[in-house]
Amino acid sequence: MGTVVSFHVEPGECPAVDARVAVASACARLHELDDIFSTWKPGSPISRFRAGLLCLEDAPPEMSLVLELCEEARALSQGWFDPWAMPGGFDPTGLVKGWATEQAVAILRLPRVEAAIVNGGGDIAVLGLPRDAHAWRIGVRHPWRPEALACVLETDRAVATSGCYERGPHLINPRDGRMLFRTASATVLGSSLPLCDALATALVVAGDDGPEIARSLKGYEAYIIGVDGKEDATDGIVFATERAWTTGSRPGPVCDHWPGARSQAPVVSRPQ
Amino acid sequence: MRRAPAVVVASAAGLAGIVAMHAGSAPSVLGGAGPAAPASPSPTATNPPSTTGAATTAVGTSEQYGYGTLAVKVTVRGSRITDVSVARLQTAEQYSQSLAQQVIPLLRNEVLSAQSAHINGISGATYTSEAYAYSAQSALDLLGVK
Numbered sequence: 001m002g003t004v005v006s007f008h009v010e011p012g013e014c015p016a017v018d019a020r021v022a023v024a025s026a027c028a029r030l031h032e033l034d035d036i037f038s039t040w041k042p043g044s045p046i047s048r049f050r051a052g053l054l055c056l057e058d059a060p061p062e063m064s065l066v067l068e069l070c071e072e073a074r075a076l077s078q079g080w081f082d083p084w085a086m087p088g089g090f091d092p093t094g095l096v097k098g099w100a101t102e103q104a105v106a107i108l109r110l111p112r113v114e115a116a117i118v119n120g121g122g123d124i125a126v127l128g129l130p131r132d133a134h135a136w137r138i139g140v141r142h143p144w145r146p147e148a149l150a151c152v153l154e155t156d157r158a159v160a161t162s163g164c165y166e167r168g169p170h171l172i173n174p175r176d177g178r179m180l181f182r183t184a185s186a187t188v189l190g191s192s193l194p195l196c197d198a199l200a201t202a203l204v205v206a207g208d209d210g211p212e213i214a215r216s217l218k219g220y221e222a223y224i225i226g227v228d229g230k231e232d233a234t235d236g237i238v239f240a241t242e243r244a245w246t247t248g249s250r251p252g253p254v255c256d257h258w259p260g261a262r263s264q265a266p267v268v269s270r271p272q
Numbered sequence: 273m274r275r276a277p278a279v280v281v282a283s284a285a286g287l288a289g290i291v292a293m294h295a296g297s298a299p300s301v302l303g304g305a306g307p308a309a310p311a312s313p314s315p316t317a318t319n320p321p322s323t324t325g326a327a328t329t330a331v332g333t334s335e336q337y338g339y340g341t342l343a344v345k346v347t348v349r350g351s352r353i354t355d356v357s358v359a360r361l362q363t364a365e366q367y368s369q370s371l372a373q374q375v376i377p378l379l380r381n382e383v384l385s386a387q388s389a390h391i392n393g394i395s396g397a398t399y400t401s402e403a404y405a406y407s408a409q410s411a412l413d414l415l416g417v418k
Contacts, residue, residue, distance in 0.1 A: 004344075004356050004408045008392070121404075122396040130392060141357075141396025152391055163397035187395055 003121030012114020022111050026104040033100040050089035077202035082174035098123040098197025124159040125193045143184040152240040158193035162200035184227050190220040331359045332411035344407035
């Protein structure tokens with residue numbers, strides 16, 4: 001999958017040694033999944049499946065699970081997420097990273113780890129809640145400024161973001177096979193990280209249709225930044241508003257189109 | 273030489289780990305210690321992480337990927353990895369060049385620093401490529417994170 005996965009684990013009542021064993025198991029599982037789903041490895045099951053050299057019956061069982069999720073995501077996204085329409089053959093990359101990250105957090109669940117957050121290349125799976133907090137605080141990367149955040153969201157569910165600053169074959173318009181950037185960034189929150197991952201990709205390529213699709217998704221919330229910098233969010237998105245999330249903040253510019261979820265948007269100057 | 277880039281380090285708040293995946297990677301290597309024991313810097317580290325809570329940053333090697341070259345930056349606070357981001361990116365693609373030249377639209381939260389915000393994680397589109405993992409691993413090596 002060619003990405004980096006980071007773990008933050010708060011063991012709580014779970015013995016630290018058990019938590020460490022679980023993290024090791026999760027890492028091993030991620031390598032196993034990478035061996036199956038890496039389109040970079042010519043001999044991987046996914047590469048052979050794409051080339052028509054491996055049928056589903058002979059493939060690892062994980063392949064069928066991912067295919068089912070891809071079908072679900074294609075239906076939910078009204079066809080804007082379509083791994084079957086990718087140039088070069090079936091490519092579930094836009095969903096697999098989220099799925100693998102979710103698998104990793106599921107392993108941490110077994111020894112009753114109190115709280116954990118696993119970040120698989122920007123796809124975030126959570127377990128429980130951080131100590132002394134009612135939600136996880138997730139920064140959404142700014143689409144044009146690598147050091148900055150567009151906002152901070154509060155959530156107790158999975159978060160995935162896709163954007164036009166990303167490069168990858170899954171950001172292809174399934175309707176004409178061309179690379180399409182009509183939305184700068186789309187973030188989706190929900191209970192299933194693989195579906196959040198796929199839907200975020202779909203909302204980016206869907207462009208102007210994105211907000212309407214987002215509002216049609218039951219159980220999912222979305223935060224979208226247009227190529228013109230306009231932001232849109234579904235009603236269930238919760239923005240962190242406290243001053244506490246920055247230091248040295250000052251009020252941000254007034255923005256008429258904003259639906260009003262954030263009252264005083266802080267602005268921070270240069271990072272260190 | 274490129275080694276299997278799988279690392280787990282301890283942090284004051286519990287356990288933190290990071291695993292980079294790329295072609296030919298070996299099974300995970302579990303390092304790390306209990307919550308009270310910070311990871312020790314590598315003797316070869318040029319920029320060992322502080323255990324007093326100050327952020328230390330290293331930029332990995334520039335790596336070729338499908339659309340140009342990129343370099344990944346890793347930030348460590350104490351023994352905890354707090355951010356992994358793309359520090360340098362050069363693309364051959366026409367679209368990227370035109371994007372870089374255009375006036376960047378203002379967001380309501382313009383330039384909210386990722387490092388000063390009190391957050392648990394950052395969600396963002398990433399460059400899914402072998403180059404990303406290799407560069408991140410070289411940054412971790414510089415920081416002495418094992």
